[in-house]
Amino acid sequence: MNFSGLIQDFGPLTITGLAQGAIIALFALGYTLVYGVLRLINFAHSEVFLLGSYACLIVWGLFGLDQNSATPNVAAVLGYLLLGLLAAIVISGLTALGVELVAYRPLRRRNAPPLAFLITAIGASLFISETVGVVTKRNITGVPPLIRPTDVVVIGNMHVTNLQILIIVLALVAMFVLDRFINRSRLGRGIRAVAQNPDSAALMGVNKSRVIALVFLIGGLMAGIAAVMYDLKIGVTRFDAGFLLGIEAFTAAVLGGIGNLRGALLGGLLLGVLQNYAAGLFGTQWLHAASFVLLVLILLVRPTGLLGESLGRARA
Amino acid sequence: MTTTESPATGAVPEAEKKNWRTSGGVRGWFGRQHWAVRTALSIVFAVLAFLLPYVGDVPVIGPQIVTQGIDWPSALFNISYYVLLALGLNVVVGFAGLLDLGYVGFFAVGAYTVAMLTSPDSVLHTEWAWLASIPIALAITMVSGLILGWPTLRLRGDYLAIVTLGFAEIIRIFATSSETLRGDRGFSDIPHPPGSYADGKPIFGVADATPYYWLGLSVIILVIFGVRNLDRSRVGRSWLAIREDEEAAEIMGVRTIKYKLWAFAIGAFIGGLGGVMFAGQQGFMNSQTFILQFSILVLAGVVMGGSGNIFGAILGGALISYIPDRLRGIEDPIFHTDLFGFRFAIFGLVIIAIMIFRPQGIIPSRRRAMELKDREKEVAPQ
Numbered sequence: 001m002n003f004s005g006l007i008q009d010f011g012p013l014t015i016t017g018l019a020q021g022a023i024i025a026l027f028a029l030g031y032t033l034v035y036g037v038l039r040l041i042n043f044a045h046s047e048v049f050l051l052g053s054y055a056c057l058i059v060w061g062l063f064g065l066d067q068n069s070a071t072p073n074v075a076a077v078l079g080y081l082l083l084g085l086l087a088a089i090v091i092s093g094l095t096a097l098g099v100e101l102v103a104y105r106p107l108r109r110r111n112a113p114p115l116a117f118l119i120t121a122i123g124a125s126l127f128i129s130e131t132v133g134v135v136t137k138r139n140i141t142g143v144p145p146l147i148r149p150t151d152v153v154v155i156g157n158m159h160v161t162n163l164q165i166l167i168i169v170l171a172l173v174a175m176f177v178l179d180r181f182i183n184r185s186r187l188g189r190g191i192r193a194v195a196q197n198p199d200s201a202a203l204m205g206v207n208k209s210r211v212i213a214l215v216f217l218i219g220g221l222m223a224g225i226a227a228v229m230y231d232l233k234i235g236v237t238r239f240d241a242g243f244l245l246g247i248e249a250f251t252a253a254v255l256g257g258i259g260n261l262r263g264a265l266l267g268g269l270l271l272g273v274l275q276n277y278a279a280g281l282f283g284t285q286w287l288h289a290a291s292f293v294l295l296v297l298i299l300l301v302r303p304t305g306l307l308g309e310s311l312g313r314a315r316a
Numbered sequence: 317m318t319t320t321e322s323p324a325t326g327a328v329p330e331a332e333k334k335n336w337r338t339s340g341g342v343r344g345w346f347g348r349q350h351w352a353v354r355t356a357l358s359i360v361f362a363v364l365a366f367l368l369p370y371v372g373d374v375p376v377i378g379p380q381i382v383t384q385g386i387d388w389p390s391a392l393f394n395i396s397y398y399v400l401l402a403l404g405l406n407v408v409v410g411f412a413g414l415l416d417l418g419y420v421g422f423f424a425v426g427a428y429t430v431a432m433l434t435s436p437d438s439v440l441h442t443e444w445a446w447l448a449s450i451p452i453a454l455a456i457t458m459v460s461g462l463i464l465g466w467p468t469l470r471l472r473g474d475y476l477a478i479v480t481l482g483f484a485e486i487i488r489i490f491a492t493s494s495e496t497l498r499g500d501r502g503f504s505d506i507p508h509p510p511g512s513y514a515d516g517k518p519i520f521g522v523a524d525a526t527p528y529y530w531l532g533l534s535v536i537i538l539v540i541f542g543v544r545n546l547d548r549s550r551v552g553r554s555w556l557a558i559r560e561d562e563e564a565a566e567i568m569g570v571r572t573i574k575y576k577l578w579a580f581a582i583g584a585f586i587g588g589l590g591g592v593m594f595a596g597q598q599g600f601m602n603s604q605t606f607i608l609q610f611s612i613l614v615l616a617g618v619v620m621g622g623s624g625n626i627f628g629a630i631l632g633g634a635l636i637s638y639i640p641d642r643l644r645g646i647e648d649p650i651f652h653t654d655l656f657g658f659r660f661a662i663f664g665l666v667i668i669a670i671m672i673f674r675p676q677g678i679i680p681s682r683r684r685a686m687e688l689k690d691r692e693k694e695v696a697p698q
Contacts, residue, residue: 041478106672111691115415118477119619120671122417126612127664134657243608247485250478285493292482299475300467 006280011158013276019164019233021272022171026226027249028256028264029178030096030219036195036259037215040114043121044099046246047128048220052092052227053237054132056084060144067142067235077146081228084146089224096220099124100213108212125243133239140236147232167229174225175265178218182261191215195259244288248275251295257305266306365533368392369526383638385645385656389525393597395637396532397590401614402633403539403626404586409615410623410681411547412579413559415477418464418484420611422584424491425460426591427601429453431503432496434595438503439496446507446596454588461584465577484611491603502602506595520596528597535593536630539586544626546582555579560687609660616663620670622677624684631679636663 006013027049034042060066060080072080103120149161182188193201194211202208230245231237248271256267271291278290298305346354369389372382382388401423408416432438433449468479491497508520509531519527546552554575557565566572595601613636621632640659647654670677676685 103668110675111694112671112675112688113691115413115477116671116675118415119615120668122612123616123664123667123671125664126609126616126667127661130609130658130661130664134661247478247482254475283493285489289486289489292486295482296467296479299471299479303471303475 002281002283006277009157009280011156013280014273015158015160015164017273017276018269019167019272020276021252021269022168023226023229023233023268024245024249024252024272025265025268026171026174026222026229027245028253028268029175029222029261030216031250031253032256032258032261032264033191033215033219035253037191037198037212038104038117040104040117041121041250042099042216042219043118044103044124044128045096045219045223045249046242047125048092048095048099048242049223049227049230049246049249050129050132050237050239050242051095052088052220052224053231053241054141055091055224056088056228056231057141057143057237059083059087060146065144065146067144069144071145071148080146084231085225085228088228089221092224092227093217093220095128096216096223097213100216104212104216105209129239129243136239138239140238143231143235143237145235163232167233170225170229174222175261178222179261181218187211187214248288248291251291251298254295254303254305255298257307260305260307263305263307270306362533362537366530369529383641383644385643385654386641387525389529391638391641392529393525393532394641395634396529396536397594398614398617398637399536399630399633400532400539400590400593401587402617402621402629402636403536403543404583404590405614405618406623406626406629407543407546407586408579408583409618410625410629410684411552411555411559412576413555414576414579415615416480416580416583417477417611417615418480418482418487419583419587419614420606420608421464421480421484421487422457422461422587423591423594423610424484424487424606425584426453426457426588427595427605428491428497428591429456429588430592430595431506431601435503435506437498437501437505446509450592453592454585457584457588457591458581461580461582462577464584465580469573469576481608481611484606484608488603488606488608491606497603499603502600502605504600506599506601508599509596522599525597528593532593535589539589540626540630543582543586547626551575551578556683613660613663616667620666620677622679622681622684624681625677625679628677628679628681632677 027045030045030048031042034040034045060083063080065080071077099121103124104117107116107120147163147166149163151159152162152165153160182191190201190206190211191214193204193206194208198208201211230241234241249268252267252271253264254267255271256263256265271294274294275287275290279287282290346357349357369392372378372388383391386394401419404422405416405419408414408419430446430449430453432440433442433444433452434446436443464480464483468476471479492499508518508522509528511519513519520531521527547555554565554570554572557568557570558572558575562572614633617632617636618629619632620635621630622628639662640656643655643659645654645656675688
């Protein structure tokens with residue numbers, strides 16, 4: 001236990017945690033959305049993220065960028081970022097739709113018990129991550145250094161880099177747009193209706209199957225954004241990157257109240273920060289264990305999470 | 317059970333005679349035999365299982381069965397501990413309906429306890445014999461089952477799955493990071509089981525895995541007896557009630573907390589048994605031994621074989637070990653890697669296919685198959 005270290009590094013740990021938490025929050029949206037509508041945990045969501053993190057690398061690779069290339073000029077970086085985001089979003093979205101089609105739809109038609117969905121999702125997750133593992137020979141893949149972290153704001157020993165600002169701002173914008181979409185648009189109303197009561201919604205003319213596919217798609221898009229930011233922040237990706245971060249994202253969703261969009265944001269940021277404090281306190285090797293312990297504690301004390309679970313009452 | 321018709325009443329109703337399926341197939345036929353015939357058949361089957369190490373000597377089909385990339389007795393021993401794990405997980409998932417994704421955690425606890433108590437590398441410096449460490453290892457695994465079970469009792473199925481996953485992951489992180497558990501360096505010189513031939517050579521040596529397989533098979537047979545009797549007892553009926561409807565079971569006076577804890581403890585016990593045997597045969601283990609995909613693989617085995625049915629679980633456990641071992645040493649034409657590397661990916665697909673096309677598994681539990689049919693009828697027209 002290293003209390004003086006924690007207090008000394010409080011600022012740096014907080015800002016690192018916020019950037020990490022922003023990624024986790026976007027990732028957690030996929031769990032929360034699917035849970036809100038279907039009351040099921042989409043175990044394969046981690047692989048939606050994984051394929052996104054490789055998709056942008058492949059696109060950058062087409063332009064001859066790898067981990068050893070020099071940082072291009074600002075205009076080129078913006079272009080590459082947009083292309084990478086686009087590729088990751090498209091691939092993640094398609095993967096999410098594919099997972100719904102293969103692992104969820106056939107079971108839904110047969111009214112299978114909830115655990116059956118979990119098992120097929122596990123199967124899909126295992127298949128995707130292990131195929132990536134075999135193709136990449138289980139090696140880590142480096143990310144081209146598109147953005148060199150440089151200090152923008154310095155307060156005491158807290159250095160805020162341009163990359164951290166980019167990540168946090170991008171995450172907040174994405175969350176804001178999604179929140180507006182769910183609460184204001186016609187499709188968003190459909191999603192909330194199905195989340196509240198699927199049968200009534202179907203009677204009122206909402207196409208349930210389409211809403212479910214839409215929810216998977218939105219979760220995939222958000223995971224795609226998260227994947228690009230993860231690549232830039234960590235600098236490497238691996239076939240099990242999605243799995244490890246996925247557990248954290250799920251913890252964040254439960255922490256904020258699964259099924260609750262704003263809860264995912266709160267839970268993500270909070271988890272990122274708490275994790276880093278734990279790492280400062282006990283040592284970095286315990287960073288991941290901290291999130292599991294936290295998950296168990298939340299479920300024991302307040303299983304509905306901080307903001308309560310509900311997508312149907314998303315306005316609250 | 318439905319098949320235990322008394323042989324004294326003899327005659328099978330006419331309607332059932334006409335169709336092999338309606339009369340319960342192989343299991344129905346087996347159940348109608350005299351108890352002596354049933355015992356004799358079981359013994360014949362067990363003897364055949366004990367003779368499996370020599371199947372390679374059978375002309376024509378023998379060489380097709382044995383593995384190439386790994387010697388056949390070792391492959392058989394691998395099968396035996398996978399079957400043990402599948403039997404244990406079947407108690408938790410199949411009987412009690414609690415989805416446990418961290419089952420490998422118990423396997424690790426069992427193996428690590430043995431390593432700690434016996435290996436000269438351990439900080440305890442006890443260096444016990446393998447046999448002496450077993451009771452303590454099993455007791456600790458059972459307690460770890462209770463420790464996992466207790467906080468998760470109130471959780472719904474899917475939450476439970478994630479928490480158990482976290483449990484296994486914590487154990488792995490602990491094994492990697494903690495100085496006492498030695499991380500990657502691991503424990504070496506874990507002693508083998510005791511016993512020697514008349515000429516002084518040890519029975520459980522390094523070269524030949526056949527005695528280990530026989531040991532494993534004997535343990536499996538004992539476990540089958542234990543689990544089967546549990547399933548048919550008050551405990552088993554309580555598990556069934558909890559699986560089908562926990563609230564209803566509670567209202568009818570089933571002490572759900574007690575029996576859920578029992579399921580966890582017994583599942584953990586059997587998993588720990590697997591770990592103990594594994595440690596005794598390998599002689600070495602480190603934190604890389606217990607990857608998480610392993611838990612999911614065993615789950616795939618149970619689901620594939622038919623969860624809730626002991627023989628389904630055995631078949632599933634044997635397949636998840638045998639198929640990858642058989643693929644070992646065979647190169648795939650596209651990536652030119654050992655096909656063994658694809659094992660988890662292949663089983664990922666198998667799990668999906670089974671859940672979609674035959675959710676009750678290869679050898680289903682009748683009751684579970686009927687539960688699934690019932691649900692299908694309830695489906696609302698879309």
